[in-house]
Amino acid sequence: MLNIALPKGRLGDKVYTLFSEIGYGCPSMLEDNRKLVFESEEKGIRYLLVKPSDVAIYVEHGAADIGVVGKDVLMEYNPDVYELLDLKIGQCFLAVAAKNGWTDDLSAPLRVATKYPNLAQKYFASVNRQIEIIKLNGSIELAPILGLSDVIFDIVETGTTLRENNLSVYAKAYNSSARLIANKSRYQFKSEMIDFICRKLEAIL
Ligand code: PRP
Numbered sequence: 001m002l003n004i005a006l007p008k009g010r011l012g013d014k015v016y017t018l019f020s021e022i023g024y025g026c027p028s029m030l031e032d033n034r035k036l037v038f039e040s041e042e043k044g045i046r047y048l049l050v051k052p053s054d055v056a057i058y059v060e061h062g063a064a065d066i067g068v069v070g071k072d073v074l075m076e077y078n079p080d081v082y083e084l085l086d087l088k089i090g091q092c093f094l095a096v097a098a099k100n101g102w103t104d105d106l107s108a109p110l111r112v113a114t115k116y117p118n119l120a121q122k123y124f125a126s127v128n129r130q131i132e133i134i135k136l137n138g139s140i141e142l143a144p145i146l147g148l149s150d151v152i153f154d155i156v157e158t159g160t161t162l163r164e165n166n167l168s169v170y171a172k173a174y175n176s177s178a179r180l181i182a183n184k185s186r187y188q189f190k191s192e193m194i195d196f197i198c199r200k201l202e203a204i205l
Contacts, residue, residue, distance in 0.1 A: 002045050002193055005059055005067030007052035011090040011178055015068045016047075018087065022200035044193070053115075056081060056181065065186040066194055072155055072176040076116045081181040085198050088205050090178035092157040094119060096171040099144050102151070104129075104170075113143030114153040123153065123173040141165045 039046040055069040056079040143149040
């Protein structure tokens with residue numbers, strides 16, 4: 001069995017569609033239930049539905065052989081895995097955003113709300129701006145609205161969340177898209193099947 005960690009949510013749906021298109025569908029996954037493990041004995045695969053930011057942890061520790069994760073997460077956590085393929089889906093960018101009309105007060109450290117403290121540090125160091133990180137786990141856009149932070153450092157995909165909360169992008173930092181990753185030692189044992197899947201995915205991208 002090849003264990004594949006898929007991110008739950010909107011990216012996971014797109015990734016599952018890709019895997020179905022190359023013949024690795026698992027119809028029970030389309031049922032409306034709370035199951036987290038789905039397998040197709042016939043295809044020799046087992047899908048694990050994982051929180052997007054945890055996919056790389058499952059793969060790094062070998063609980064999954066391969067997985068799909070955003071480049072944003074790989075850049076933030078830097079896990080010890082092979083990055084095999086850019087799936088070109090889930091395209092988004094990490095940006096600095098703030099309330100419409102905001103201007104930076106350079107006399108004080110910038111208060112930055114983010115799920116990406118490491119990347120935020122790296123980005124603001126590269127532009128020589130002193131910051132104070134406010135680590136949040138979701139609904140980051142609320143922080144500047146309530147005065148908890150001056151700006152956010154977060155991913156923007158369609159831009160809808162920013163727009164609907166009267167926020168705008170002030171700087172683009174890094175691009176991201178979904179990547180196929182593999183556990184390093186599992187890859188040695190299962191390289192034939194993993195490479196086969198990679199080639200099939202490449203062919204339809
Ligand atoms: C992410 C991100 C933004 C939103 C951007 O949040 O943190 O809030 O998506 O997408 P958009 O540009 O298409 O609006 P997510 O949906 O993962 O939820 P979260 O707030 O719980 O982190």
